[in-house]
Structures are given as C-alpha cells and as structure tokens.
Amino acid sequence: MSSLYINGSWKPAASGNTRDITCPATGETVITVSEAGKDDALAAISAARTAFDSGPWPTTPTPERAALLRRIADRLDAERDEVARLESLDTGKRHVESLIDMDDIASVFRHFADLAQSEAGRVIDTGMPTISSRVVTEPVGVCVLITPWNFPLLQTAWKVAPALAAGNTFILKPSELTPQTAMWLMKALEEEGLPAGVANLVTGSGAEVGPTLTESADVDMVSFTGGLVTGRSIMASAAGTVKRVALELGGKNPNVIFADANMEAAIDNALTAIFLDSGQVCSAGARLIVEESIHDEVVDEIVRRAKLIRLGGPFDEKANTGPLISEEHLAKVEKYVAEALEDGAKLRCGGERPGGELAAGSYYPPTVLDECDGSMRCVHDESFGPVLTVETFSGSTDDEKEDAAARIANDTYYGLAGAVWTENAGRAERMAKRMRHGTIWINDYHPYVPQAEWGGMKQSGIGRELGEAGLHEYQETKHIWHNTAPAEADWFPKN
Numbered sequence: 221m222s223s224l225y226i227n228g229s230w231k232p233a234a235s236g237n238t239r240d241i242t243c244p245a246t247g248e249t250v251i252t253v254s255e256a257g258k259d260d261a262l263a264a265i266s267a268a269r270t271a272f273d274s275g276p277w278p279t280t281p282t283p284e285r286a287a288l289l290r291r292i293a294d295r296l297d298a299e300r301d302e303v304a305r306l307e308s309l310d311t312g313k314r315h316v317e318s319l320i321d322m323d324d325i326a327s328v329f330r331h332f333a334d335l336a337q338s339e340a341g342r343v344i345d346t347g348m349p350t351i352s353s354r355v356v357t358e359p360v361g362v363c364v365l366i367t368p369w370n371f372p373l374l375q376t377a378w379k380v381a382p383a384l385a386a387g388n389t390f391i392l393k394p395s396e397l398t399p400q401t402a403m404w405l406m407k408a409l410e411e412e413g414l415p416a417g418v419a420n421l422v423t424g425s426g427a428e429v430g431p432t433l434t435e436s437a438d439v440d441m442v443s444f445t446g447g448l449v450t451g452r453s454i455m456a457s458a459a460g461t462v463k464r465v466a467l468e469l470g471g472k473n474p475n476v477i478f479a480d481a482n483m484e485a486a487i488d489n490a491l492t493a494i495f496l497d498s499g500q501v502c503s504a505g506a507r508l509i510v511e512e513s514i515h516d517e518v519v520d521e522i523v524r525r526a527k528l529i530r531l532g533g534p535f536d537e538k539a540n541t542g543p544l545i546s547e548e549h550l551a552k553v554e555k556y557v558a559e560a561l562e563d564g565a566k567l568r569c570g571g572e573r574p575g576g577e578l579a580a581g582s583y584y585p586p587t588v589l590d591e592c593d594g595s596m597r598c599v600h601d602e603s604f605g606p607v608l609t610v611e612t613f614s615g616s617t618d619d620e621k622e623d624a625a626a627r628i629a630n631d632t633y634y635g636l637a638g639a640v641w642t643e644n645a646g647r648a649e650r651m652a653k654r655m656r657h658g659t660i661w662i663n664d665y666h667p668y669v670p671q672a673e674w675g676g677m678k679q680s681g682i683g684r685e686l687g688e689a690g691l692h693e694y695q696e697t698k699h700i701w702h703n704t705a706p707a708e709a710d711w712f713p714k715n
C-alpha cells in the first residue's frame with residue numbers, strides 16, 4: 221500500500237520497500253505499508269519547504285486555519301469507532317481505551333483552533349506618538365514531527381494541531397509500529413482542503429529517515445516525543461543547524477502516599493497509575509513511595525488486586541488491559557525485572573509472561589517489586605511496562621516525613637509527572653511545590669486537560685505541549701517598529 225503522503229500525493233517508497241504492521245495481541249499482520257528511505261524524506265522536506273516559502277497556508281487567515289482544525293475534530297467524532305479500531309489493531313490496546321483517546325484528540329484540535337483565534341499580539345506604548353511598536357507571532361516554518369507508538373494519534377494531534385494552527389508546514393514521522401491513524405489524519409486533511417505540501421507523511425524506521433529529517437538545513441524545528449536515548453540523539457543532530465527542538469521524553473514518576481490519605485482512593489488509583497495501558501504511559505506512576513506505617517496495608521491490597529487484572533486483546537470485553545507493543549519490548553521488560561530481582565527487589569506478583577491462548581501475543585502481567593531503594597536501577601530507569609517498584613519513607617515529625625518523601629520523589633533524572641496522596645491540604649501544597657515534575661496530581665492520577673501545559677523537567681524533555689505554550693512552541697515572535705515620521709538619526713557628522 222502507498223502510505224507516504226508527499227506534496228499532496230500518496231506514493232510508495234522510492235526503494236519499493238514495505239513493512240508489515242502486526243497486532244501485538246495476536247501477532248497477525250493488519251496492514252503492509254511503505255517503508256520510507258532517505259530519498260523519500262528529502263522529497264517530503266522539499267515539499268514542505270516550498271509550501272512554506274511560496275504556498276498559501278502560512279498567510280491563510282487564522283479563522284480559516286481554525287475552521288479546518290474544527291472540521292478535523294468533527295470528522296473524528298463521526299468516524300470515532302473506525303479510527304479507534306485502527307489504533308487498537310496497531311497498538312493492541314483495548315478498543316474502549318482507544319475510543320477515549322479519540323475524544324481527547326477531537327478536544328485537542330478544538331483547543332488549538334480556539335486558542336489560535338484568540339491570539340492578539342501586543343502593542344507597546346513607547347510614549348512616542350510617531351512610533352508604532354508591536355509584537356506579532358509568525359509560524360516557525362518547516363516542522364518535523366516525530367511520534368511514538370503508545371498514543372499514536374493523540375501524540376500526533378498534540379503536534380499537528382498547533383503546528384497547523386500557527387501556519388507551519390510539516391513532515392510527520394509516526395512510529396514505524398503504529399502508522400494507520402497517521403494515514404487516516406493525512407487523508408482527512410487532504411479531503412478537508414489543506415493545500416498540497418503543507419502536511420507530509422513518511423512511514424518507516426526512525427533510524428533510517430530520522431537523521432535526514434533532523435539534520436536538514438531546510439527544516440526549522442523538530443518536535444519529538446519518545447525515549448530519552450532517541451531524544452538525546454535528535455538534539456545532537458539538530459544542533460548543527462541550531463534549529464528549534466521540542467522534546468517530550470520518558471518519565472519514572474513517583475506516586476507518594478502518606479498515612480493520612482483516603483486509603484481506598486489512593487490504592488485504587490495506584491493501580492490505575494501504573495497498570496493502565498499495561499504501563500506503557502509516559503506518566504505512569506511506576507514508583508510507589510509509601511509511608512512505612514501503612515506499607516503492608518497498601519502493598520498487600522495492591523498485590524491482591526493486581527492479580528485480578530485480566531489481560532486480553534482489543535476486542536475482548538472482559539479484558540482489563542492489553543499486551544505490550546512488541547516481542548522486543550516484552551523482552552526488555554523481562555530483562556528489567558530480572559535485573560531488579562538480582563539487585564534485591566522482592567517479587568510480590570507477576571514477573572512471568574502468561575501461556576495458553578495469550579502466548580501468541582506479547583502479554584506481560586501486572587508486576588509488583590517490593591523492598592526497592594534508590595540504589596537499584598529498577599527505581600531509576602523507565603521499564604515502560606506494567607511494573608511497579610515500592611519504596612518507603614518515614615520520619616518522627618511531619619517535617620521529617622515530608623523531607624524524606626520529597627527527597628525520594630525527586631531522586632530521579634526524569635521529571636515528567638507525579639502524585640501525592642494526603643488529606644492534609646497544607647502538606648499536599650507543600651509537596652506539590654517541592655516535587656520537581658512537570659505535572660503534579662493531588663489526590664488523583666492521570667487526568668489532563670488540553671488547556672493545561674504538559675511536559676517534563678530535567679531529562680523528561682524541553683518545552684511544553686498543550687496549554688498556551690503548546691501553540692507558542694510553533695511560533696516565532698517578531699517585534700515590528702514602525703516610524704511614521706522618518707527623520708535623520710543625526711548621530712554621525714555629515715562633513
């Protein structure tokens with residue numbers, strides 16, 4: 221199938237290469253797509269460059285750009301079930317979860333449509349009547365948008381919607397494992413009248429086309445969501461041309477429970493925090509940090525309930541969660557657990573891939589590793605699987621407890637998200653301030669709204685998506701000084 225969309229046309233790869241996309245729940249091929257190479261990447265860059273430099277999109281009035289985004293949202297509402305099915309076939313995630321993603325994606329398109337229309341620029345009062353000084357925003361230019369496999373269309377929407385709202389052109393490189401919903405989006409943009417060359421799609425391996433896209437002098441910005449190691453290499457390859465870089469990387473997110481928390485809610489949400497989507501969520505609450513006095517009560521109950529979680533394919537209505545994305549990723553999670561046990565962690569449940577009818581898919585059970593501490597690698601590295609590590613804190617005063625909890629919660633080179641559970645509002649606010657993570661939930665886990673910024677501190681990334689900052693990532697700021705009564709500067713001697 222011709223899955224490359226370049227300059228308004230669907231094309232096969234110049235090499236003729238293809239890739240089979242398999243459903244992780246069954247291992248069966250769901251579609252065969254074109255595998256882009258360097259020549260295809262260069263063609264996509266050229267199309268996006270021309271569309272930016274001489275096409276109509278960058279100067280299309282904002283209300284028209286916003287209207288197109290709204291039509292995409294409406295279309296997604298209408299085709300919700302089918303697009304969610306494509307997403308579930310590629311990722312293996314439950315269809316009901318993909319349906320929720322579709323609603324989030326439509327909200328993201330509407331958010332950026334509204335935001336772009338409300339942007340006004342700024343007028344500076346210089347105090348000089350003949351001078352007009354104003355600050356305006358303009359599109360950055362040609363953007364390369366690189367996305368991961370865990371929320372394929374959602375992560376794409378966080379980039380495509382603001383990029384288009386601001387008037388940029390782009391090349392989208394989705395994960396090679398999950399291209400189908402990116403293809404749906406390109407078709408939708410084409411049918412809704414986006415000019416040729418504004419949106420381009422290259423499906424295929426990041427190692428193959430990535431450096432061509434990120435090094436090019438014709439590309440003005442790279443926005444990447446994915447793993448830390450890939451993010452570092454993208455930042456290095458973008459450095460040669462000093463292009464703008466936005467990075468949304470991994471996380472190793474602390475979920476802190478104090479003894480004064482609402483225990484039922486804290487335990488229930490601790491399960492969702494880590495086991496939702498089998499832990500393949502960048503903000504997963506993978507580190508449970510629990511006050512020592514309630515350790516047994518909390519961990520015993522989490523273990524009991526983790527054992528009840530039923531694994532199954534996207535359309536198995538009895539399943540609570542699905543497979544990991546691939547055999548390769550499953551092997552990585554197994555290795556991570558084996559190393560944790562070697563380092564002294566205690567396995568409380570899970571830890572072994574299931575057999576029977578699940579053996580054809582890449583399933584891994586909810587796993588709890590108890591008695592962990594900051595000296596162990598499993599506490600610091602991202603497993604990106606359904607693996608919860610447990611650490612404890614204690615103190616003889618309230619201050620000591622908070623100091624200990626904050627120190628452990630911040631003992632990570634990541635800084636994406638975290639949560640604190642306590643019924644003491646003052647403690648909740650103090651902890652939220654001390655925890656160095658881009659999102660802090662108090663007595664909750666996972667919810668987000670497109671109006672609020674999302675992104676990481678430390679090595680979880682650079683920049684923010686969503687909110688207002690998520691649009692500004694895709695805009696240049698320009699100061700225009702207009703002297704309406706030109707006069708000589710009279711600085712240098714005339715004779």
Ligand code: NAD
Pocket residue numbers: 366367368369370371375393394395396424425426427429430431434445446447448450451453454468469470471501502503602604636675676680681
């Ligand atoms: P990954 O880094 O392996 O791949 C991400 C994308 O980068 C893919 O499209 C891949 O093809 C491409 N890529 C690979 N090598 C490249 C290169 N050299 N140059 C350019 N592109 C290249 O990540 P993944 O396994 O797809 O996704 C999982 C990771 O994503 C996890 O670490 C997770 O935490 C992170 N993530 C972060 C967020 C966030 O908001 N911070 C959201 C979702 C996922």
